[in-house]
Amino acid sequence: MMVEIKLDALKEIKPHEIAVRFLFGGACTVMAGLIAKQWGPAIGGLFLAFPAIFPATASLIAKHEKEEKAEIGLDGTERGRLAASVDAAGTSIGCIGLIGFALVVWRELPLQHAEWVLVESLLAWVALAVGFWLYRKRRMDPEPVALPKL
Amino acid sequence: MHDLLIRFLIGGTVVSSFALLGEIFQPKSFAGLFGAAPSIALATLGLTIARHGHAYAALEARSMVLGAMAFFCYASAVSWVLLRYKTHALVTTLALMPVWFGVAFGLQALLARWAA
Numbered sequence: 001m002m003v004e005i006k007l008d009a010l011k012e013i014k015p016h017e018i019a020v021r022f023l024f025g026g027a028c029t030v031m032a033g034l035i036a037k038q039w040g041p042a043i044g045g046l047f048l049a050f051p052a053i054f055p056a057t058a059s060l061i062a063k064h065e066k067e068e069k070a071e072i073g074l075d076g077t078e079r080g081r082l083a084a085s086v087d088a089a090g091t092s093i094g095c096i097g098l099i100g101f102a103l104v105v106w107r108e109l110p111l112q113h114a115e116w117v118l119v120e121s122l123l124a125w126v127a128l129a130v131g132f133w134l135y136r137k138r139r140m141d142p143e144p145v146a147l148p149k150l
Numbered sequence: 151m152h153d154l155l156i157r158f159l160i161g162g163t164v165v166s167s168f169a170l171l172g173e174i175f176q177p178k179s180f181a182g183l184f185g186a187a188p189s190i191a192l193a194t195l196g197l198t199i200a201r202h203g204h205a206y207a208a209l210e211a212r213s214m215v216l217g218a219m220a221f222f223c224y225a226s227a228v229s230w231v232l233l234r235y236k237t238h239a240l241v242t243t244l245a246l247m248p249v250w251f252g253v254a255f256g257l258q259a260l261l262a263r264w265a266a
Contacts, residue, residue, distance in 0.1 A: 003180050004176040004177075006176055010170065010173060013170070021166040025189065026159065028190055029161020029162070032190055033198075041210040042210075045216075046220070051185075052189070054225070055244055062238075078236050080239070086182065087179070087181060087182040088232060089225075089226075091221075092186075094187065099218040101214075101218075102211050102215040105191070105208065105211035109208040114204065133179065
């Protein structure tokens, strides 16, 4: 399956689900700042990669999948949990990009303009995350090999 | 207080924007990439650089490498447990949170010992 963009998916998101992510995201950003202020940048920096909204996202994915199945009279509990597992596998690949992002900021920030470093590091995140996702996809679902007719 | 409010608003906006971006992509494994978007870092690095300078922010980024490694271990553990035992998603993600803390602070302690 190729990557698709489904803008209709935005209509299914309820306002309170966006609010939950906004609150968690805002709270974690404040928390990261306060921790850095109290214990210094070495400890505060760890929280720049804190899984802030991961539990909320996984739970919402499982819930959406369950509701979809319930609409056609099926119990989607197990399917919802599997969907959350697949999403988490994607997140773990995204973490490789996150490591690359942080490495670029760490090494380049003392040498270059901040704006340029942020662009470079964001490109590193996209390249690594998408690159490893494509690599994993090819390894997991190889193209069917056409066998010659005898 | 003003600084905290700005952090909250920028953080909330960036994090929820990446979350919405993740919603529009299919398949689920690709959408999952956005769960590890550098949203908190993007929201705070600009403010940190403006207030404390490049060297301070670079030091934060060095620790962020360790935090991201911990996130990788945590997300992999969540994915495996959900697939293997089909447990409740919210309970699993919260119960496994010590994995992130253990790996992040363990690596930080190792780095501090190595640097000493």
